Structures are given as C-alpha cells and as structure tokens.
Amino acid sequence: MTENDYLLAWGLYALxxxxxxxxxxxxxxxxxxxLREPLRVVMAILLFTPTIVDPAKDLFAPAIAVGALDLLFKVGNNELRAAADLAMYGMIAFVLYGVFVAVRWPLEKRARVRREQAEAAAKRDAEEAPADEAFAADGRDRYRNPPPAPQGGNRSRVEPRL
Structure with a gap:
C-alpha cells in the first residue's frame, strides 16, 4: 500500500x-x-478513534474496526491496544464535554432568568395598557398612508366594480 492509497483510504473512511x-x-x-449529547459523543469516539496497526510503519486504522476484526477472526493482538485507545480518547472527550457543560450551565441559567424577567415585564405592561385603545391610531390613516399598489402592477385598463 503506497502513501497515496493510505491517504485515500483514510479520506474515504472520514467521509x-x-x-x-x-x-x-x-x-x-x-x-x-x-441523553442525546453524551450519545453523540460516544458515536464520535467510536467512529473517529484511530489505533496503530503496525508500529514499524506507523500505520493507523479505526480502533473499532481493528478491535472488531481481531475479535472476529481471532488474529493478532491489537484488540487490547484498540480498547485502550478507545478508553483514552473516550476519557478525553468526556472530560472536554464536562467542561463544555460546566461552562454552558450558568449561561443558560442566566438566560432563563432574563427571559422570565422580560416575560413578566411584558405581562405587567399589557395589564397596565390604557382603556381607550379603541380611539388610538391603528396605522391605517387614509390621509397619511398612500393606498397600496394594485396587485397586477400598473394597468392602463380599469375594471368596473359590480
């Protein structure tokens, strides 16, 4: 397997x-x-964790494939190395996910409090609305707003109304 074949295979696998x-x-x-986010982290770990296959040539392969093929065909001793790589990358990924959650949690809490305060203010403003809204301008003043343009554009022919 040449270097180009190896890179092509990894490119196809990544896709x-x-x-x-x-x-x-x-x-x-x-x-x-x-529940969804940790499952997605596990999927990413299983799909994208590489493990070394041949230490002499520095060839890598997906750890899940190496472990599954070594267990299925009972050849080689790479399943323990693949499991160790999966565990190591899994631990790193879940620590990073934990940091992400720890940073996101207070931000969401503050946003929820702000949203509740805005809803309470809007509700309070709606209750304090003036009683004579019926006489307020509704934005359809015939003297200030021009009439809307006809739907068909500028037609030269005017149809009579029946």
Missing part, C-alpha cells in the same frame, strides 16, 4: 464516518438533551 455521524445525529434528535 463515510461523517455520514454515519450525521445519521446518528438525526436518529438522536428526538431525545432529551442530556
């Missing part, structure tokens, strides 16, 4: 993995957010 991740995102879109 297929992105497609699988998109399908996984679509399948989990109906779920509760605190």
């Amino acid at each position: 297929a993995a992105l497609g699988c991740l998109a399908v996984g995102f679509r399948l989990t879109s109906w779920m509760w957010r605190w």
Whole structure:
C-alpha cells in the first residue's frame, strides 16, 4: 500500500464516518438533551478513534474496526491496544464535554432568568395598557398612508366594480 492509497483510504473512511455521524445525529434528535449529547459523543469516539496497526510503519486504522476484526477472526493482538485507545480518547472527550457543560450551565441559567424577567415585564405592561385603545391610531390613516399598489402592477385598463 503506497502513501497515496493510505491517504485515500483514510479520506474515504472520514467521509463515510461523517455520514454515519450525521445519521446518528438525526436518529438522536428526538431525545432529551442530556441523553442525546453524551450519545453523540460516544458515536464520535467510536467512529473517529484511530489505533496503530503496525508500529514499524506507523500505520493507523479505526480502533473499532481493528478491535472488531481481531475479535472476529481471532488474529493478532491489537484488540487490547484498540480498547485502550478507545478508553483514552473516550476519557478525553468526556472530560472536554464536562467542561463544555460546566461552562454552558450558568449561561443558560442566566438566560432563563432574563427571559422570565422580560416575560413578566411584558405581562405587567399589557395589564397596565390604557382603556381607550379603541380611539388610538391603528396605522391605517387614509390621509397619511398612500393606498397600496394594485396587485397586477400598473394597468392602463380599469375594471368596473359590480
């Protein structure tokens, strides 16, 4: 396998993995957010974790494929290395996800409080509205607003009304 074949294979795998991740995102879109997001992290870990296959040549392959093929055909001893790589990358990804959640939580809390305050202010303003709104200008003043343009554009022929 030449260097170009190796890069082509990884490019095709990356494209297929992105497609699988998109399908996984679509399948989990109906779920509760605190279940959906960790499942998406797990999918990304399983699809995008590489593991070394041949240390002499520095060749990598997807860890899930290496582990599955080594277990299925009972050849090689790479399944433990693949499992270790999956565990390591999984731990790193979940720590980063935890940091993301820890930063997002107070921001959402503040936004929710601001939204509730705005809704309470709007409700209070609606209750304090003046009683004589019936006499207020409604924006359709015939002396200030020009009549709307006809739908058909500028026609030279005027049709009589019946």
